[in-house]
Amino acid sequence: MNTTQIQELEQKYKSYILKLFLKKTFFACIFLLVSFCLYLFFNEYEEQKQNLNLALKEKKELNKRLEQARIKEQKTQILQEKKQVKNASKEKKIQITSYNVNSTNLKKKFYDKKSVDIAISLSRFYMHKKDYEKSIFWSLKANSLDKNSKESWLLFAEAKKALGKEEEAKKVLKTYTDFYGFEGVNFDF
Structure with missing residues (x-):
């Protein structure tokens, strides 16, 4: 084997090593990029999930307070109606007196x-x-x-x-x- 062939082989070997390094670096970058994107996606997903859970919890709390307000309003209305009936019954007490009409x-x-x-x-x-x-x-x-x-x-x-x-x-x-x-x-x- 002569020196030129050896140099060519060495050159091909270096280029092979460089290509192998670039290939591994490229796949590592792709892997890191995909991992980073998945990380961002799952972070966003978890954040949305937490926000949704918080919104549902607040909605339940709001519905509960709204129902309590309705009940309170109905109680107030019933009490006012009872008060009106009571006042009306006080006002409408019929007094019956009998006397001879002349x-x-x-x-x-x-x-x-x-x-x-x-x-x-x-x-x-x-x-x-x-x-x-x-x-x-x-x-x-x-x-x-x-x-x-x-x-x-x-x-x-x-x-x-x-x-x-x-x-x-x-x-x-x-x-x-x-x-x-x-x-x-x-x-x-």
Whole structure:
């Protein structure tokens, strides 16, 4: 073997060693780069997972506080309703007193102080006594003081019906509902 061949072989060997070194370095760099990317990816994944868990925990806590607030609001509303009912029941206590109605005294009161309520009371009194003509008279008196008085119209119609004048009673109620309108009037009595 001559020296040139030896030098060529040495040259090829050096280039082989260099290529081998570059190949190993290239694969090492690729491995490091892939490892670094995987590290970043898993770090990001873990961070997102922690953020998601934290968000879910906060959402559960917020839902729990929201539900407690709803319950508290409902309790407050129920307590207010109970208070309103209690106040309403205090206000609406019905006091029943019984006394003998004296038509003479009621008439005197009416002529002293012309009151729709007294006229209606007299009309009711006579309706109860089945003196329908006088009931009609007093319901007309009440109506002359307040044309919108539903009770005076109803007493008038009821007395007319009791006297056997049903058609006239129905016309009275129809007239009232046409002009003033109140629902729930039963034309059949």
